[in-house]
Amino acid sequence: MPLVKQIRRRGGLERLAKQHGLRLTRQRRLIFAILESAKTHLNAKQILEQAQRLEPGIDQVTIYRNLGVLKRLGVVDELDLLHLRGDQHYYEARQVRAHSHVACLACGKVFEFYTSAIKTIDRELEKECGFSVSFTRIEIGGQCAACRKSGREAPLPRKGKQAR
Amino acid sequence: MPLVKQIRRRGGLERLAKQHGLRLTRQRRLIFAILESAKTHLNAKQILEQAQRLEPGIDQVTIYRNLGVLKRLGVVDELDLLHLRGDQHYYEARQVRAHSHVACLACGKVFEFYTSAIKTIDRELEKECGFSVSFTRIEIGGQCAACRKSGREAPLPRKGKQAR
DNA sequence: ATGTTATTGCAACTGAGTTGCAACAACAGA
DNA sequence: TCTGTTGTTGCAACTCAGTTGCAATAACAT
Structure with a gap:
């Protein structure tokens, strides 16, 4: 199974944020960083758990709201992976x-x-x-x-x- | 936009039912018929509403359970259509x-x-x-x-x- | 430093989809 | 056609992913 190294758009978040009047909060950076470095596809709960290790107070609404923003910006994709493990949704940083x-x-x-x-x-x-x-x-x-x-x-x- | 006429596997439900020890109840036939004749992609609620016109007592659990069965049999596909209208799931009879x-x-x-x-x-x-x-x-x-x-x-x- | 306003966290909520269970009905065999 | 087995249905109660309203907070431009 040939796995090609992932190539990602880098440093685009700052530009996009300015473009759309978004603020780069610690939470938003963190969520994006988690998705960028993820080796597998993560669902919202898994992203929350990872985020809470670095930012214990972070709430699930912040995860959902930021996933929404990042999706709308086109830097994150939402997948269902054929519903193989239930109706979960999975997220990944969009690759080139x-x-x-x-x-x-x-x-x-x-x-x-x-x-x-x-x-x-x-x-x-x-x-x-x-x-x-x-x-x-x-x-x-x-x-x-x-x-x-x-x-x-x-x-x-x-x-x-x-x-x- | 070229729309090719839909070609579907016909009469396969009886065979599949026998093969898997499933029973062809009125409700199951109805749900499958609705999906086969659908001109657009339907979500569970829309399927329920259509079904209730012919079978007023039919419950949503029956819809969900049968969608599950039909999916497992591979005669129905579950889609999210890119989440354009929220997190709804849509269903369609599988085509050849x-x-x-x-x-x-x-x-x-x-x-x-x-x-x-x-x-x-x-x-x-x-x-x-x-x-x-x-x-x-x-x-x-x-x-x-x-x-x-x-x-x-x-x-x-x-x-x-x-x-x- | 300061004002504006996007964003956060909390708590309460929404609604799609699920579960347990008793009653029912499809279907095979007599 | 009758009968027993068991897959299926409908109901009610439930689960839980995701959302909403709102006051407090913190980016960021000036």
Whole structure:
């Protein structure tokens, strides 16, 4: 599974903040820093827990409000990762290169996959429909190589509540 | 905007039900029929309202439980449509051909877009990663031709709660 | 240093989705 | 067609992610 090193827009937060009349509070910087350095996709609760280690008084509303702001600015993306683990939403700092999220339905692992086909779709939409693409989200479900080898199947008719 | 006629797997529900020991209740048939004939993407509440017209006593738990079953069977997909209208989830009967959901951030319209590039991605994942794809979900945000013409922009730094 | 105002934290709230359980009904076998 | 098994339904109570109103606080421009 080829994992390309992540490339991110740097130092854009200050510029964007000034542009939109936003203030760079300690809390806002912290939340953005957590997302930028995250190695996995985090949900709101996990972001809160990480933030509270450095900023014990921080409240969950501050997390939600800032996730909202960062989403609107386009520096953070909200994902559902195919609802594999319930109805959670996950967040990641937006990277320069668009990528797909590939989830194994058998073992639950989520990979990132980079392909030029994403650009192809964007170009087609532009040419065929006159649609100007701002961002693309691709989520793919299936069975990873390891699970195919070991014969591990997706527990298809899954029952009951998924882990929250 | 080229809208390809929808092609769906027909008559598969009976087979699947037998296969998995499920019963084809009136309610289950109704919910599936609503999704199959839907011209737009529906959320749970809208499905409930439609169902109650034909089956006044039907409860929302029945909707949720059946959406769960139909999802697990792979005949219904759950989408968030980029959270354009809040954190709602939308449902659609799975079609034979995979397609992308293209949403205009300015006017909120959602289109379906068919492209062979989806197959390209699936093939690449198979060849490069040994990953076997079951389904692909593509959601694209941007500006549609009409909004570009009329100069309508996405209300980017959007504030407050979105319509629920 | 000072005023303006975006932002924070608290507490109370909203609403989508879930759970337990008794009554019901689909369906297979007689 | 009748009958037993058991998957499914509807109800009521619940859970919990995310939101709202508001007073106190703190960025940041001047």
